[in-house]
Amino acid sequence: MTRLSSNFRLLGWAALLAALVPSFTAKGRASVPENYFVLQWNKIAEDTLLPPAPAPAKTFQNEGMIYMAYVSAAIYDAVTVIEGGYEPYGLSVDACASATDRNPGKKHGSIIDVSPGASSDAAVVEAAFRTLIHYFPSDSATLQTRYSDSLALIPNGPSKQDGIEVGSAVAEQLICLRRDDGRLGLMQTSAFDKRDPEPGVWRLTPPYALPQTPWVGSVDPFILSNINQFHPGPPVSLTSDQWVAEFNEVKDYGSLANAANLRTAGQTATATFWTANVIRQYNRLGRDLANERGLDRIDTARLLAMINIAAADAQIAVMHWKYHFLFWRPVTAIDPCSVTNDGFGPATCDLNDLDSDQNPATVEEVGWRPLIQTPNHPEYPGAHGSITGAVTEVLVRFFGTNQLDVDIHGNPGDTVRHYALAEDVIADVTDARVWGGLHYRSSTEAGVKLGQQVVDFDLHHAFRPLR
Numbered sequence: 001m002t003r004l005s006s007n008f009r010l011l012g013w014a015a016l017l018a019a020l021v022p023s024f025t026a027k028g029r030a031s032v033p034e035n036y037f038v039l040q041w042n043k044i045a046e047d048t049l050l051p052p053a054p055a056p057a058k059t060f061q062n063e064g065m066i067y068m069a070y071v072s073a074a075i076y077d078a079v080t081v082i083e084g085g086y087e088p089y090g091l092s093v094d095a096c097a098s099a100t101d102r103n104p105g106k107k108h109g110s111i112i113d114v115s116p117g118a119s120s121d122a123a124v125v126e127a128a129f130r131t132l133i134h135y136f137p138s139d140s141a142t143l144q145t146r147y148s149d150s151l152a153l154i155p156n157g158p159s160k161q162d163g164i165e166v167g168s169a170v171a172e173q174l175i176c177l178r179r180d181d182g183r184l185g186l187m188q189t190s191a192f193d194k195r196d197p198e199p200g201v202w203r204l205t206p207p208y209a210l211p212q213t214p215w216v217g218s219v220d221p222f223i224l225s226n227i228n229q230f231h232p233g234p235p236v237s238l239t240s241d242q243w244v245a246e247f248n249e250v251k252d253y254g255s256l257a258n259a260a261n262l263r264t265a266g267q268t269a270t271a272t273f274w275t276a277n278v279i280r281q282y283n284r285l286g287r288d289l290a291n292e293r294g295l296d297r298i299d300t301a302r303l304l305a306m307i308n309i310a311a312a313d314a315q316i317a318v319m320h321w322k323y324h325f326l327f328w329r330p331v332t333a334i335d336p337c338s339v340t341n342d343g344f345g346p347a348t349c350d351l352n353d354l355d356s357d358q359n360p361a362t363v364e365e366v367g368w369r370p371l372i373q374t375p376n377h378p379e380y381p382g383a384h385g386s387i388t389g390a391v392t393e394v395l396v397r398f399f400g401t402n403q404l405d406v407d408i409h410g411n412p413g414d415t416v417r418h419y420a421l422a423e424d425v426i427a428d429v430t431d432a433r434v435w436g437g438l439h440y441r442s443s444t445e446a447g448v449k450l451g452q453q454v455v456d457f458d459l460h461h462a463f464r465p466l467r
Helices: 013-019 036-049 061-083 120-135 137-152 158-177 214-218 241-253 265-273 278-292 297-325 330-334 383-399 422-435 441-461
Strands: 406-410 415-419
Touching: 036 061, 036 120, 036 137, 036 278, 036 297, 061 120, 061 158, 061 214, 061 278, 061 297, 061 383, 120 137, 120 158, 120 297, 214 297, 241 330, 241 422, 241 441, 265 422, 278 297, 278 383, 278 406, 297 383, 297 441, 383 422, 383 441, 415 422, 422 441
Parallel strands: none
Antiparallel strands: 406 415
16 A cells, blocks of 8 residues: 655644645656545545535535535546456446446446556546536536646546546446436425424424425435335334433533533533534545555545445435434424424414423423524434444444544534544534434434444445455
């Protein structure tokens, strides 16, 4: 494997990009680390979805993982179709051919002709660029500049041109493969089957934004057989002792006011840390690990594709179940008067009868608000739990150990936390969602399990070594 120098391993990602300004040989030829273009275009994809402040994000986090999966798959296939070693993701049949023209008997990668010596770097740049410009045409000027700058670092000649042709073909195939996959426009809401208002049913929460991307739960998965392949059990019963315990825990520890003075400053910091955008948080983690552990081009592409494709499948699955169960958020259960005329049913606030869950063992509280603003989608299972369960499981499988020994960046942006074990990350996220007032504990636990199940299936059916 090609390893970066110790100086590179000591740098954070922002510094790394500056440090990776190509050096030049005596003949004027650009010299960059082997995985440079994979890392570069992963970051370009991230910045396309989430432009630096003050520009607004172009996607919600759950739909954003779908776009990151598109680009990561293109980069991975561009490398594997040239270098071999692993099964490409989306090249088993000609996705651009009509159904009658397709040959299901073709082997992985056989639909793209690869000239000997084709440049993997040129293929990566071309595949990523073509994929991004297809989905984000309004960014064409910025992407074209980055594309030209990248290609300028690759020596001209037949190898470069052959790589460009491979990358273009890979992008075309993946775009065809994902055509009509159920994706809607950026940051769009959509209709879903509502339930009659009753205890436990989700209602819009302050500040009453429209429901976030119900359609994500109907998108065709990337690897899963179907969206409901793994079926979480139902949310906790409102008549159970567990409900009372979880209601009281989030009420006491997740309150914005923290009137009971139970949540410590450290717990508040944990809740805030895990409000970082997961697209940035976990892609940065993948890049940092590729850098620190000296991954070569193909392993870097494989790791980032595994992270993003598995995370996308986890988000598709969790959003499907969220809008199936339609379970209420803590703010709705704890403060019945937070419910408004949201079109889901009548809004009532009877100060003489606040027993919203019809369980006398719980005590509701008018005006209760969570420490962290509640996301505008149903509560169960926890989405952050599902993506964290998926990403940590990917890392465990990729590196072959649960002793991850990783640094993760969170909010505020300069905050870094070290985690020795995969379960330490999961435990911190589970606590954070309770202490932020966003989830009942069992909901995040159910999300984690769902994410782990998704990865177990996905990695048994993709990214496998070629025999």
